[in-house]
Amino acid sequence: MGLLYDRDTCTGCMLCPKACNFDAIEKDGDKVKFDLDKCVLCGSCEEVCPVDAIKIERKKIDSAEIAKYKDVWTFCETSDGRLRSVALELVTKGRELADTLGEKLTAVLIGNNIENHAQTLIHHGADRVLVVDAKIFADYTTDAYTIAMTSLIASRKPSVVLYGATNNGRDLAPRIAARLGLGLTADCTGLEIDEARQLIQTRPAFGGNIMAEIISPYTRPQMATVRPNVFKPGEPDSSRPGEIEKVNIEVSPVQVRTRVLEKVSEAVEGMKSVEEADVIVCSGRGIKDPANLELPKQLAKLLDAAIGGSRPIVDLGWLPPSQQVGQSGRTVCPKLYIALGISGQIQHLAGMSSSDFVVAINKDPDAPIFSVADFGIVGDIFTVLPEVIAEVKRVLDSR
């Protein structure tokens, strides 16, 4: 059992029931008792106990082994030869972590004919780029990419490896973690180095209702997938020096047990991707009818914005899944986010609340979306929006 409680030492101060996020501790006479079916052994109570009456059994750290691992790595994903934008976000964040540690930043680039991206990664902060370029890596496959990454990691021993939390990144990283017996934290929105030189990985859980700080104290490298669009990519510096190393990794076709037969793009013509747009005009249930999407589309055209939708209207098929913003859709971080007739459920807010600037128009004055809006208008979108469109047009024309 993981949790040890010394009832004799306990003073009954009642700090621990308050610290517990899982309602697992309750008053029992002048002491406390634990509901072990609710307890997840997170250690909040242990930390808060002033007399060390609560102990959670943990493994011992082998510091000699850990000292063998150093440097920060980022797995830089390409798609059909194009470098994904999350790669630059990772390199920028990775640079920061490497500087804090006083270590080097290595970017790993795997694919076919992708070497041209190596310089870009150096300009954004990488000290070294490992290029694994071969035909077998042209399409992403779990097996080939896992072999490449585990070979590199096991032989070169980095301390931290970061992946973008894209569909491929979230497919690859856990496979590597399981193979090497490593800790892995999903979908991080915060990364820091603590005084013990550990990677502190912060992520939302329970649909964004709670944030958790996760560490991997006993295993190296410490691995995390990082949510796209949370960290901003830095400005490139074309004078930055860096080393490009080509690495030959042999993968035989029989080792690759899945085959990609066809790739189908669902991007809708003329519709900008919500993940890459600076401005997003996003509609919710308040839009009432798919025909009414004409209004947001007009505004989006004026502002060169992407069209987004909340989960209900995407589920109704009014917009394609690629345009869905929120926890079960895409996480976005534009300069300007305009929410039209969106109430702002926590799952929606989890996907957009790090936008620089949020505008909300909704007729319900109590809609949660207003709690994250920099500018809110309480009113009917069908009367307010045409006025906004006219006004934007007037201002843009006068320039």
Add this chain to the structure above:
Amino acid sequence: MNEETGTLIRDGVPSILNPFDELAVEAAIQLKEKHGGEVTIVTMGPPQAKDALLKALAMGGDKAVHLTDRAFAGADTWATALTLAEYIKTMEFDLVICGKQAIDGDTAQVGPELAELLSVPQICYVRKIDISEDGKQVITHRETDEGYEVVRAKLPVLLTATKGLNEPRLPNIMGIMKAKQKPFEEVNIEKLGTDPDRLGLKGSPTQVRKVFPPEKKKGGIKIDAENPAAAAKQLVEFLTKKGAI
């Protein structure tokens, strides 16, 4: 979330079969209806997870296995995958289908980790599953960031299910009655026979150091649109001033 104590309110929150797992169960039942075979529902979890297993049986699963023991508690994704793998590797199987992710942790890591520990290939985020005519291969539509790709693999293989795969059926009364008669196995640490140090919190390479409520962004200006034209003007002026337009 209780704002005063900072704790999660869990009263009245039943243990449910999470939506992505429902897709996985439905897919398994549909494959059985078309190609024959047997559907075993496996979960690791506290006693109340039994409800989810019974629901999956009511939908049409043939038998259920509940891996439950205090020694499994505090498991991260790696230790969860290991516990599942220790049991599943004792079975014969063609396909393991998981939900893409749970709705509490939503890490989407257990599926791929389980695939690795079972030494089978994985295809994650599938929206469509077909079995080849000779019954030896699976052909799937796998969701990507751009759309989807058609991916083929030889059985056995592990799949994770995502939205669009199917519409899970609702169990009917007959199904619910029958579910209680179906084989239901509870497996504890002794029965599993794995070294307890490799499971639960002890076996977990990651640890939760701290949990805290998310920082709340404060709302800014909020105006009433009694005069829509004036409100629009005020908004656009504000955006221009902030450099957002």
